[in-house]
Amino acid sequence: MPPLIVWINAIELGSIWVMVASGLVLVFSIMGLLNFAHGQFYMLGAFILYWVYAANGMNYFVGVAAAAVTMAIIGVVVERYLMRPVAKKGVMNAAILTLALIFVFEGLATIIFGKAQKVVPSAFPGILRAGNMNISYEKLVIIGVAVVVMVGLYFIILRTKFGIAIRAAAQDPGAASLFGVNPGRLASIIMAMGCGLAAIAGSLMASVYYVDAWIGGTPLLMSILAIVIGGLGSLSGSVIGGLLLGVIASLVAYYIGPWSELVAFGLVIIILLFRPLGLFGVASA
Numbered sequence: 001m002p003p004l005i006v007w008i009n010a011i012e013l014g015s016i017w018v019m020v021a022s023g024l025v026l027v028f029s030i031m032g033l034l035n036f037a038h039g040q041f042y043m044l045g046a047f048i049l050y051w052v053y054a055a056n057g058m059n060y061f062v063g064v065a066a067a068a069v070t071m072a073i074i075g076v077v078v079e080r081y082l083m084r085p086v087a088k089k090g091v092m093n094a095a096i097l098t099l100a101l102i103f104v105f106e107g108l109a110t111i112i113f114g115k116a117q118k119v120v121p122s123a124f125p126g127i128l129r130a131g132n133m134n135i136s137y138e139k140l141v142i143i144g145v146a147v148v149v150m151v152g153l154y155f156i157i158l159r160t161k162f163g164i165a166i167r168a169a170a171q172d173p174g175a176a177s178l179f180g181v182n183p184g185r186l187a188s189i190i191m192a193m194g195c196g197l198a199a200i201a202g203s204l205m206a207s208v209y210y211v212d213a214w215i216g217g218t219p220l221l222m223s224i225l226a227i228v229i230g231g232l233g234s235l236s237g238s239v240i241g242g243l244l245l246g247v248i249a250s251l252v253a254y255y256i257g258p259w260s261e262l263v264a265f266g267l268v269i270i271i272l273l274f275r276p277l278g279l280f281g282v283a284s285a
Helices: 004-031 038-055 060-087 091-113 137-159 161-171 173-178 183-205 217-230 235-255 260-274
Strands: 127-130 133-136
Touching: 004 038, 004 060, 004 133, 004 137, 004 161, 004 183, 004 217, 004 235, 038 060, 038 091, 038 183, 038 217, 060 091, 060 183, 127 137, 133 137, 137 161, 137 183, 137 235, 161 173, 161 183, 173 183, 183 217, 217 235, 217 260, 235 260
Parallel strands: none
Antiparallel strands: 127 133
8 A cells, every 4th residue: 555645646746637628628618629838827927937936936825826817817818819700710720730839838937937947945844744755745735725726616617606607508508508508608718717727737846846947848748637537527527637647656656666657548549449438428419
């Protein structure tokens, strides 16, 4: 049986993948396309936290909030003025646009912040001793913030009129528009929410690893794997998929070393062989 710290690491990593994957699946549910630049919003969120907190000495949570708000605004601009006009010519065109945005955002980050890796000091140094285990306060804060964010997201989706509009538009956009749902406005809000979630995840992990212009690849890959495991378009499936990937990464690292991505891909292949739509995917009529 792995020690408690391994499970703490699994929950920490899984909660990050859940946030990134949930933002990606929200955009996919409403707009019908995968935003391949989603990992770059994660990366830019980490850079904003670095600039606000590490470089200018402001409050850590102000940095997290600044990352979320800034990326939400940029997400709206990208959706309204780039993705929406291109999507009218075909979903594939919009998907290719998001691929191009990967290089645009990475280039801008390199120009603004430089190529060197940035180190963000922990805002919560210290260790909580639980029996024979030492758990850093930073891990507990990351898990706590992630849980609060995801509970808030589920409250919005399940308990508010706006959430009803999101679910209605995801199931039948035409019927939803007949009941007063503005598809364009909804797409902009959803893009803002998705990019904000990615930015929060990136800002939380900035002090765990390092920050540079190329850290967005792994979050994008893991979030895609999470929503494939859970089922494209399923928010609850993305949560299960993200947590499962976090557990796999931690257990594999504990037992056999850095082979988590290979094992994750193997799990996806096995799931798709028996459940082509994912664990919670539902075939459309």
